[in-house]
Amino acid sequence: MKILVQGKTQGIILKSQHPINFLGTVDKKTGIISDKNHELFDKSIKDKILVFPNGVGSSVGAYTIYSIKSNNVAPLAMICHKADLTVATGCALANIPLVIINDKEFSSLQTGQKISLDTESFNPIAFL
Amino acid sequence: MELTREEESALKGEQGEIMQMAYRILLATGEATDADKLIPIEWAHLSGVNYNTIGDAGEEFLSGISKNARVKVKTTLNPMGFDIDNVSNYGLDDNFISKQLSIRKSYETMGVTPSFSCIPYEIFDIPKGGTQVSFAESNAAIHANSFDNLKTNKESSFSALASAITGKSPYSSLRKEDSPNITIRMKVDNPNELTYGMLGFFAGKVGNNSVNISGVGEMDRRSCKALCGGMGTSGTCAKFLFGDGDSGCEKVDFDKKEMNEIHDELNTAEKGDLITLGSPQLGLEEISELTGKLKGRSFKKRCMIFCPRTVKEQAKKIGYTNELERAGCEILADCCTCLTPLISKDNIDSVTTNSIKGAYYLKNSNGVDVNLKSLSQIIKDETR
Numbered sequence: 017m018k019i020l021v022q023g024k025t026q027g028i029i030l031k032s033q034h035p036i037n038f039l040g041t042v043d044k045k046t047g048i049i050s051d052k053n054h055e056l057f058d059k060s061i062k063d064k065i066l067v068f069p070n071g072v073g074s075s076v077g078a079y080t081i082y083s084i085k086s087n088n089v090a091p092l093a094m095i096c097h098k099a100d101l102t103v104a105t106g107c108a109l110a111n112i113p114l115v116i117i118n119d120k121e122f123s124s125l126q127t128g129q130k131i132s133l134d135t136e137s138f139n140p141i142a143f144l
Numbered sequence: 145m146e147l148t149r150e151e152e153s154a155l156k157g158e159q160g161e162i163m164q165m166a167y168r169i170l171l172a173t174g175e176a177t178d179a180d181k182l183i184p185i186e187w188a189h190l191s192g193v194n195y196n197t198i199g200d201a202g203e204e205f206l207s208g209i210s211k212n213a214r215v216k217v218k219t220t221l222n223p224m225g226f227d228i229d230n231v232s233n234y235g236l237d238d239n240f241i242s243k244q245l246s247i248r249k250s251y252e253t254m255g256v257t258p259s260f261s262c263i264p265y266e267i268f269d270i271p272k273g274g275t276q277v278s279f280a281e282s283n284a285a286i287h288a289n290s291f292d293n294l295k296t297n298k299e300s301s302f303s304a305l306a307s308a309i310t311g312k313s314p315y316s317s318l319r320k321e322d323s324p325n326i327t328i329r330m331k332v333d334n335p336n337e338l339t340y341g342m343l344g345f346f347a348g349k350v351g352n353n354s355v356n357i358s359g360v361g362e363m364d365r366r367s368c369k370a371l372c373g374g375m376g377t378s379g380t381c382a383k384f385l386f387g388d389g390d391s392g393c394e395k396v397d398f399d400k401k402e403m404n405e406i407h408d409e410l411n412t413a414e415k416g417d418l419i420t421l422g423s424p425q426l427g428l429e430e431i432s433e434l435t436g437k438l439k440g441r442s443f444k445k446r447c448m449i450f451c452p453r454t455v456k457e458q459a460k461k462i463g464y465t466n467e468l469e470r471a472g473c474e475i476l477a478d479c480c481t482c483l484t485p486l487i488s489k490d491n492i493d494s495v496t497t498n499s500i501k502g503a504y505y506l507k508n509s510n511g512v513d514v515n516l517k518s519l520s521q522i523i524k525d526e527t528r
Binding site: 018020037040041050051071072075076077078079082083085087098099100101106116 | 165168169171172173175176177191192194197198199200201202204205280281282285297298299300301302303304306348352376377378379380409483504505508509511
């Protein structure tokens with residue numbers, strides 16, 4: 017596991033098997049996914065632990081992450097399979113905990129599970 | 145990542161809040177790219193300019209940091225939301241215009257060159273081969289790595305901003321001599337710029353950091369830009385090399401089937417209410433070519449052309465502007481199709497474009513349908 021942005025939180029997982037292009041896919045005022053082709057279409061990422069493979073596309077997606085945090089509609093934390101700079105720097109500036117996990121860990125996480133995330137802990141992800 | 149004593153001190157906040165923020169961003173960037181140190185960069189190109197994309201939170205953030213932040217290296221800027229010369233024709237509200245001008249002012253205060261262009265590689269001199277830069281605009285990062293012999297990550301708005309303020313960036317694999325582990329074999333015959341855009345979109349989906357592309361012949365500038373634009377939209381991939389790659393490379397074909405899947409994903413209308421050209425913005429060469437192709441014909445519907453201001457000024461001097469306006473084109477500097485506030489689903493149902501990048505964002509962000517056509521097809525069908 018790789019820790020990109022430190023923090024501690026707990027909440028319910030919302031998982032996507034597909035990457036997210038934050039710009040143009042996530043509504044920055046509501047935190048709702050607006051891309052009809054995306055598997056999380058119409059779902060809100062607010063106060064969830066957002067699990068997804070990685071961010072893709074526009075570099076401005078970092079501002080979208082900063083905006084959803086400023087508008088109080090951001091996820092509590094993000095957990096990705098692959099690191100990308102849009103998500104890494106967006107979370108760094110917005111202070112949203114972000115960790116990168118391996119294949120096996122990624123498949124073990126499912127929508128609806130309640131977990132705690134503590135980047136200081138020996139086992140950062142714990143099922144509740 | 146190893147930091148020098150001075151860098152550590154900046155991270156601790158001993159050099160002020162701005163430097164601390166910049167180093168926090170660089171640290172996350174370094175961890176994300178497995179870099180072991182920071183190295184100097186010579187040119188940063190920033191995204192996060194259009195009020196339509198960064199919103200109030202972005203505008204307030206930039207206004208706040210511009211009080212103290214100053215760029216340390218040459219820094220250029222992506223397009224904003226409109227062309228001030230003709231913004232009154234497009235019904236934007238006063239709030240949008242004033243927030244956009246505030247963003248412009250913040251960047252200028254920080255010492256950024258207000259170039260408002262997503263094609264810095266076409267309007268500025270390219271530094272010598274191997275020069276380290278930090279380009280946030282995704283098509284520009286890919287173009288810089290693949291065609292201009294420069295080195296950059298596919299930076300985010302914030303990593304490029306942090307690089308501009310510190311003059312540094314993590315020494316990631318893309319900044320070294322990396323070799324792709326995947327080769328895309330282009331199998332589609334007689335490709336045009338639309339085909340290359342879809343090839344790029346496909347490559348972005350299957351590639352990671354970089355890909356090889358084999359089976360492509362000579363490409364014109366429009367096709368090169370389309371390839372970079374498509375690739376930047378769909379993935380994290382920041383570079384391609386032409387060729388077969390090592391024998392160990394995984395091979396993936398891009399054939400009619402793969403192309404049709406992307407076409408079906410992005411093409412949602414049989415025809416458009418208006419036409420947009422540019423995403424990436426058009427350079428002088430493309431403007432000249434378009435003028436030549438029109439040969440006295442006129443568009444049957446509105447056609448918006450997006451280009452950098454320097455290109456608009458040159459086009460005017462040479463006389464292209466007259467000819468394009470005669471043909472019914474609206475020429476817009478400083479802005480682009482991608483995330484434009486000038487096209488609203490309130491009065492437009494569908495847009496015809498030859499840009500895969502434009503199509504993706506028109507569909508997802510503007511919420512309009514898209515009709516994909518190559519430029520030659522557009523001229524054939526949409527002019528008389």
